[in-house]
Amino acid sequence: MGYKFNFADADRLFCNIFDKYDIYAPKKFPKQGRYSDTDIIKYAKINSINEIEFHIKSDYSAKEVLNPINETLFYFIENEFRESSAPKKPILLFARPCDINAIEIQSKIFEENGEFSDIYFTRIKNNLKFVLMDCNGGDDTCFCVSMNSNFTDNWAIAIKQLENEYLLSIKDSEFTSDFENCEQTDFSPEFVQQNTLSVNIKEIPNKEVLNKLKEHPFWLEYDKRCISCGSCTVSCPTCTCFTTRDIIYSENPKVGERKRVYASCQIEGFDQMAGQKEIRNKASERMRYKVLHKYHDYKERFKTKHMCVGCGRCIHRCPEAISIVSTLEKMNNAIDEILNKDIQE
Amino acid sequence: MVQQNQNPMIPTACKILSIVKETDIEYTFRVESPFQANHGQFMQLSIPKIGEAPISISELGDNYMDFTLRAVGKVTNEIFEKQVGDFLFLRGPYGNGWPYEELKGKHLVFITGGTGLAPVRSLLNEFYNNMDLVKSITLISGFKNKESILFKDELKNWQEKFRTFYTLDNDKIEGWNSGLVTNFVKEIDFNSFDNNYAVIVVGPPIMMKFTGLELKKHDIPDENIWMSFERKMSCAIGKCGHCRIDETYICLDGPVFPYTKAKNLVD
Numbered sequence: 001m002g003y004k005f006n007f008a009d010a011d012r013l014f015c016n017i018f019d020k021y022d023i024y025a026p027k028k029f030p031k032q033g034r035y036s037d038t039d040i041i042k043y044a045k046i047n048s049i050n051e052i053e054f055h056i057k058s059d060y061s062a063k064e065v066l067n068p069i070n071e072t073l074f075y076f077i078e079n080e081f082r083e084s085s086a087p088k089k090p091i092l093l094f095a096r097p098c099d100i101n102a103i104e105i106q107s108k109i110f111e112e113n114g115e116f117s118d119i120y121f122t123r124i125k126n127n128l129k130f131v132l133m134d135c136n137g138g139d140d141t142c143f144c145v146s147m148n149s150n151f152t153d154n155w156a157i158a159i160k161q162l163e164n165e166y167l168l169s170i171k172d173s174e175f176t177s178d179f180e181n182c183e184q185t186d187f188s189p190e191f192v193q194q195n196t197l198s199v200n201i202k203e204i205p206n207k208e209v210l211n212k213l214k215e216h217p218f219w220l221e222y223d224k225r226c227i228s229c230g231s232c233t234v235s236c237p238t239c240t241c242f243t244t245r246d247i248i249y250s251e252n253p254k255v256g257e258r259k260r261v262y263a264s265c266q267i268e269g270f271d272q273m274a275g276q277k278e279i280r281n282k283a284s285e286r287m288r289y290k291v292l293h294k295y296h297d298y299k300e301r302f303k304t305k306h307m308c309v310g311c312g313r314c315i316h317r318c319p320e321a322i323s324i325v326s327t328l329e330k331m332n333n334a335i336d337e338i339l340n341k342d343i344q345e
Numbered sequence: 346m347v348q349q350n351q352n353p354m355i356p357t358a359c360k361i362l363s364i365v366k367e368t369d370i371e372y373t374f375r376v377e378s379p380f381q382a383n384h385g386q387f388m389q390l391s392i393p394k395i396g397e398a399p400i401s402i403s404e405l406g407d408n409y410m411d412f413t414l415r416a417v418g419k420v421t422n423e424i425f426e427k428q429v430g431d432f433l434f435l436r437g438p439y440g441n442g443w444p445y446e447e448l449k450g451k452h453l454v455f456i457t458g459g460t461g462l463a464p465v466r467s468l469l470n471e472f473y474n475n476m477d478l479v480k481s482i483t484l485i486s487g488f489k490n491k492e493s494i495l496f497k498d499e500l501k502n503w504q505e506k507f508r509t510f511y512t513l514d515n516d517k518i519e520g521w522n523s524g525l526v527t528n529f530v531k532e533i534d535f536n537s538f539d540n541n542y543a544v545i546v547v548g549p550p551i552m553m554k555f556t557g558l559e560l561k562k563h564d565i566p567d568e569n570i571w572m573s574f575e576r577k578m579s580c581a582i583g584k585c586g587h588c589r590i591d592e593t594y595i596c597l598d599g600p601v602f603p604y605t606k607a608k609n610l611v612d
Binding site: 073074076079080081083109110113114115116118119207210211214240241242243244245246248253256258260263265270271272273274275276279280285289292293296297298300301 | 418
């Protein structure tokens with residue numbers, strides 16, 4: 001069972017929810033795209049349901065709500081420290097299945113890797129509910145079905161925007177009373193069953209093959225093509241890497257804060273220690289490190305699905321038009337080549 | 346006693362008790378410590394305003410820890426400005442440390458390159474003071490040149506109880522050998538160890554790689570070799586991603602690895 005209501009009624013129906021929650025959703029920022037006269041769609045706090053961009057995939061993912069691009073960890077005053085405060089209100093986050101699945105992957109790293117849970121991520125996640133946005137199959141860079149991230153049941157409300165009205169389904173009883181006077185209709189969320197793109201990821205059977213794959217010459221292509229800009233990792237909904245940075249307040253250098261900011265394994269210096277040479281100092285090596293994390297290393301560590309959710313944002317954002325899907329094809333061929341050679345030997 | 350913070354990212358201010366100038370660019374800082382650590386673990390050491398870096402513990406006392414630093418970066422340069430009584434900011438300890446229980450009762454061979462001596466120094470001192478814990482100790486320790494020799498007094502002391510090969514890569518001084526540490530592996534009669542021994546290797550990546558290969562030339566089983574890794578880290582608790590190699594996080598699963606695993610860790 002579900003509900004339907006007009007655009008004009010949306011904000012009135014959501015008014016109690018707006019009171020209680022900060023609502024974050026993809027929003028279009030006109031003329032703020034990277035080329036002249038283009039828009040950008042990114043996550044932002046919204047004040048009206050009608051501000052949400054329902055139909056075009058956001059350029060940046062929902063991860064920025066839980067894991068902001070830069071975030072204060074703590075403040076320091078001489079020899080004392082104060083933890084930054086958590087958001088005051090709980091969060092309602094509008095997201096498509098790929099992004100909801102991606103948050104679960106972020107959670108594996110932030111909350112389950114090692115003995116400590118990341119308090120900054122957890123304090124937001126524990127106060128957050130998802131509104132599942134209907135997805136019509138995405139665009140020509142999407143391959144969520146191949147990555148098993150086209151489905152989720154981690155949602156409180158499901159919503160679909162039609163031409164003049166919204167369809168809504170409610171799973172979390174907290175929100176039932178807000179919509180009880182709406183017209184009822186048959187609506188339950190449907191999930192994408194097929195994308196225009198699909199990928200097949202070959203298993204890497206052991207460390208020997210993995211280390212041979214790292215040496216394979218097909219990666220060298222990226223020395224020419226990849227400019228190590230990090231656009232792919234910023235837009236990736238599952239990348240979590242960060243670096244800590246200290247800042248001081250210019251008027252009082254005894255006071256400052258330690259922040260964390262996104263780091264990218266694609267940008268020079270990611271693995272460089274003071275006074276030492278960089279370990280992966282070529283674009284091809286950095287590309288290989290990223291690709292193997294998404295399609296081997298993460299799965300190997302957590303014994304679960306692959307890290308990539310197939311949202312295709314890295315393909316969209318790459319200024320050199322590198323497609324992760326064709327990279328995967330080349331990687332599959334390289335794995336075959338290594339395995340065949342091993343048999344012959 | 347200094348109180349540790351509940352949030353693992355927040356450091357504790359710890360007072361500097363003494364500073365030993367090992368070389369022109371390497372100092373050992375002894376710092377007051379409320380932390381319980383094992384040999385071979387590391388701490389995140391920071392200076393608010395400047396930043397943070399992972400540093401291995403080079404000596405462990407009841408209420409103190411030593412850190413042997415080289416002034417090569419933002420954080421370490423700033424630390425070198427500090428004086429006794431000033432504060433360093435610590436969180437940790439992190440990592441697995443040396444397999445102490447497993448090493449006890451064995452013939453131990455330590456092979457170190459340069460500052461790689463720092464992460465085994467506390468272990469060497471522990472055994473130096475308790476030789477009955479091990480069968481024997483052989484120490485092959487190399488430095489670049491005479492200016493880069495660390496822990497001079499201890500190197501001298503250890504000679505009393507350990508079999509030692511001290512060498513300089515490209516320098517000659519009295520009482521020291523010349524050449525790379527790998528040249529001295531052949532001096533060790535591994536057969537006399539009754540298959541009850543472990544080899545511990547720490548140093549720059551290239552030194553560890555070639556020492557591993559040299560040990561394999563002498564048919565040392567992978568399980569008998571241990572190595573300690575050093576990588577860039579921002580969090581040391583498995584979140585920031587900098588130290589990852591394949592599915593392995595150096596901060597969580599290391600920094601100490603048996604060679605069975607270490608030989609496959611290709612960045």
